[in-house]
Amino acid sequence: MLFSFNNIRLRGKMLIVYTLSVFIPIVVTNIVFYQVTTHHVKQQKTNDMSKAMEQIRNDFLAQIDVAVGISSVLYTDNLLNDAMEKTYESATEYVDAYYSEISPTLYRYTPIYKAIQNISIYTSNNSIIGGGGMLPITSEVRNQLWYQEAMSMPGSQPIVIRNETETYKGPEITYTVARRLNYNKYQNFRNKVLKIDISLDTVSSLFQNTTLQGHLYLINPAGRIDFTNDPDLGWKSKDVSFDSIAIPSGTLVFNQYFNNVDYLRGWRIEGLFPEDEVLKDVHRSRNFVLYLAIPILVVPTLVIIWFTSSLNVRIVRILKHMKKVRNHHFETINQDQYRDEIGQLTNEFNRMTLQIGSLIDDVYLADIERKDLEIKRNQAQLHALQSQINPHFLFNALETIRMRSLLKKEQETAKIIHNMAKIFRKSLSWDHDWVYVREELELINCFLEIQKYRFGDKLEYKLHIDEEAYGCIIPKMAVLPFVENASIHGIEPLKEQGLIDLSIRVCGDKLITTIKDNGLGIEEEHLNEIRRSLETEESIGDHVGIRNAYYRLKLNYREQFKFELDSSRDQGTIVTIELPCHRYREPDQQL
Known part of the structure; x- marks a missing residue:
């Protein structure tokens, strides 16, 4: 048997219409809207985090570039290099040269760049008195990593390294830019190494980005962590490899490299962010979509239920009364007068029911009356038959009297007898x-x-x-x-x-x-x-x-x-x- 919608009840049809035209489109639309919104929010959040990471990279690079720029100026300063190459006969001669040629150049940038904590030049010129940024190269200095790295670099390329410097406050972590001062071969008879220290507070302020809800790591070319905002890591007191950190599941990893900068080649910034924190806005948008979808789904549902009830209840009522009509119960539908098609159908049904009931009553009544008339006629005929004694005898007797009256020429009497016989005969005859x-x-x-x-x-x-x-x-x-x-x-x-x-x-x-x-x-x-x-x-x-x-x-x-x-x-x-x-x-x- 072929499927036909005409075999489905009205409530089922309305449910199909609701499912296909309201429920499925709304659900699909909200799912697509949620997916698109989630993708856009996640993409936007990822872009924001990448930009924040890039901004930290650029800020850190800018501080290093300042130090490298200062080192380049000092590296090419002939007066400074001549003063450091000269052999001084007396302390007085060096002091005069220091204040006239070395000190103005050496401390020119420190007041301008607050990030620069200290600028020092280490030299093997024994005639220079140590102090005021001019320090001798001692065995202790030669054993320090920054010095070894700077001396191992070909030419005069600067290096960047985390260093621990002794100050009046005690040992402090700094980020050192060091390079050899060997610009002019005629001024390269002594070892000279420039050391520029950038304070830890400067670097720390760069990594304290309130928009990033996670941990940031500054990693050197050896893979060790030189800075992090993770307070539980203990990176200041010991060397910690980034690879040794256990990254929890559901963590988003972002990184920024310095591969396009020679003196920072191999350095990188890693960011570890909990996915829940990153996707908080995504979840917020999901809740917004959900809260928006509920009224969009509930309101049409209530309207459809109300509309369906308006149709189904009244149609079922008409159907029940039609079944009653089939069982000869001609009851009308009691309801208010409505102007829609079902209301008109109800009114016509009531009118039809009243007419059918009236017609049936009339037919029954007419049939009863006809039968009653038939019974009464039969009774009248029966009474007439019972009351008559041989009517043919009476008719013959009256006819005999009439004929004798005519023979006696009593015309009037004969006429009256004839009329009586006619009335008598008609009253007893009920053929019609x-x-x-x-x-x-x-x-x-x-x-x-x-x-x-x-x-x-x-x-x-x-x-x-x-x-x-x-x-x-x-x-x-x-x-x-x-x-x-x-x-x-x-x-x-x-x-x-x-x-x-x-x-x-x-x-x-x-x-x-x-x-x-x-x-x-x-x-x-x-x-x-x-x-x-x-x-x-x-x-x-x-x-x-x-x-x-x-x-x-x-x-x-x-x-x-x-x-x-x-x-x-x-x-x-x-x-x-x-x-x-x-x-x-x-x-x-x-x-």
């Missing part, structure tokens, strides 16, 4: 429930002729019938009971002449019948009682014919007929019946 107005008028004429025969001139009657009315059909004996009631209850009690006026006319699609008499009329109280009994189906005493005729009309026409009964004491009675005008007849069927 519906008759033409023409047939109903034949019975009415027979009845009025008999009454005229009985009362003579006391009774007069008039018939006003439209030609179109003869072809209309009405329930059998729908009019005769009202004519009979007018004669018996209206005219018979009169002492003077009475008049019955019967009018049947067609107005559009309506058949209007009016029975009017000038008899005694009906008291208002009794008239109201008759009207009320017709509405409530109560017994109304002697007016059984009126009640039966009224109910038969109501059963056949329901709400399509109108019945009016007007009467005043001593003013007569008017009965008006308005029926639909039908011009065909279907036996034993309601219209």
